[in-house]
Amino acid sequence: MTDNNENQINSRKNKPVKKKLLFTFRHAPYGSSIARDGLDALLAASAYGQDLSVLFMGDGVFQLLTDQQSSDISAKSLSATLPALPIYDIDQIYVQESALIERGLQNQTLVLDAQVLNDQAVRALMLKQEGVLSF
Amino acid sequence: MSLLHTMNKSPFQHGTLRDCLTLCSPGDALLLLEDGAYAALASSPCREALQHQINDGLSCYVLSADLNARIHKQTLIEGIELASDADFVDLVLQHSSTQSWY
Numbered sequence: 001m002t003d004n005n006e007n008q009i010n011s012r013k014n015k016p017v018k019k020k021l022l023f024t025f026r027h028a029p030y031g032s033s034i035a036r037d038g039l040d041a042l043l044a045a046s047a048y049g050q051d052l053s054v055l056f057m058g059d060g061v062f063q064l065l066t067d068q069q070s071s072d073i074s075a076k077s078l079s080a081t082l083p084a085l086p087i088y089d090i091d092q093i094y095v096q097e098s099a100l101i102e103r104g105l106q107n108q109t110l111v112l113d114a115q116v117l118n119d120q121a122v123r124a125l126m127l128k129q130e131g132v133l134s135f
Numbered sequence: 136m137s138l139l140h141t142m143n144k145s146p147f148q149h150g151t152l153r154d155c156l157t158l159c160s161p162g163d164a165l166l167l168l169e170d171g172a173y174a175a176l177a178s179s180p181c182r183e184a185l186q187h188q189i190n191d192g193l194s195c196y197v198l199s200a201d202l203n204a205r206i207h208k209q210t211l212i213e214g215i216e217l218a219s220d221a222d223f224v225d226l227v228l229q230h231s232s233t234q235s236w237y
Contacts, residue, residue: 024234026154058154098157123158126232127136134235 020051022129025060029078030070035063038135039081046088054085055125056114057096060135061103064095064110079111096122137162139230142171143237146181155236156184161192164226166218168198175202177210189214198223 023042027034045052056064068079085093095114100106117125126132140159144151152174159165165188167174174181175197189195189212196218197211218226227233 022232026236058151119157123138123160126138126158126234129232132232132234134237 016048018049018051020053020128020130021045022053022055022126022132024055024057024126024132024134025063026058027135028059028062029068030073030075034135035060035078036076038133039078041133041135042085042090043088046090052090053092053094053125053129054090055094055096055117055122057099057122059099061095061099061105064112064114065105066109066111082111085112094122094125136231137164139163139226139233140165141233141235141237142167142174143169143235145170145173146179147173151236152181153184155234156181156188158234159188159193161188164194164196164230166196166198166223166226167215168201168223170205172197172201172205175211175215176206177212179212182212186212186214196222196226 023038023045025035025038029035042052042054063078063082066079068077070077085091093112093114094117095110097106097116097118100108100116137160138158140155140163142152142155142165146152148170152171155165173179174185175195176182179185185195195212195215197215199217199219202217
């Protein structure tokens with residue numbers, strides 16, 4: 001093994017790889033644990049200093065509704081956790097415009113300050129990632 | 136730069152394929168797997184939209200093991216290609232990102 005290779009390996013060891021990752025959320029919040037699992041994975045990734053973006057599309061936009069009263073179904077409310085994302089330095093947050101419109105939510109206040117993207121912009125966002133994690 | 140979309144839901148029961156197709160572009164690849172294989176049927180509710188995308192340059196594949204288990208010897212939408220597990224790996228490597236629709 002050449003010195004150069006060793007140097008590369010050493011520098012990799014010392015410096016965690018920073019990747020551009022997109023988390024896509026496509027599922028409604030309480031019918032399954034997918035939304036909660038995705039949020040846990042997202043927070044874990046933030047602890048490793050990754051370059052994170054989050055996109056809510058399809059039924060995933062229902063996760064963004066305010067005032068989710070989930071105690072009677074013994075579930076932790078997502079509307080309590082999601083607003084904390086900026087505290088974890090997750091501030092590239094996006095929502096699919098066509099999904100909001102299809103569900104009549106385009107004028108609603110959401111729990112997060114999310115940038116609204118048309119379908120073309122959603123594609124462009126996916127294309128510039130090193131990895132997409134779909135929840 | 137193109138995307139790989141993987142789809143594992145039956146179009147007869149879910150709108151997932153419809154959502155996927157609104158984001159597909161020419162040059163992208165769509166891989167139908169598990170119950171997504173039913174979307175390859177000529178009787179699929181998304182047939183028209185899918186056929187249109189394929190004609191426009193979407194590469195559409197169905198995982199042959201899943202297809203053979205579910206709809207062996209049925210009439211399929213024209214232009215859908217069979218893919219092996221190894222082809223699946225190649226598709227992932229050939230595209231910049233993969234969006235899994237499930």
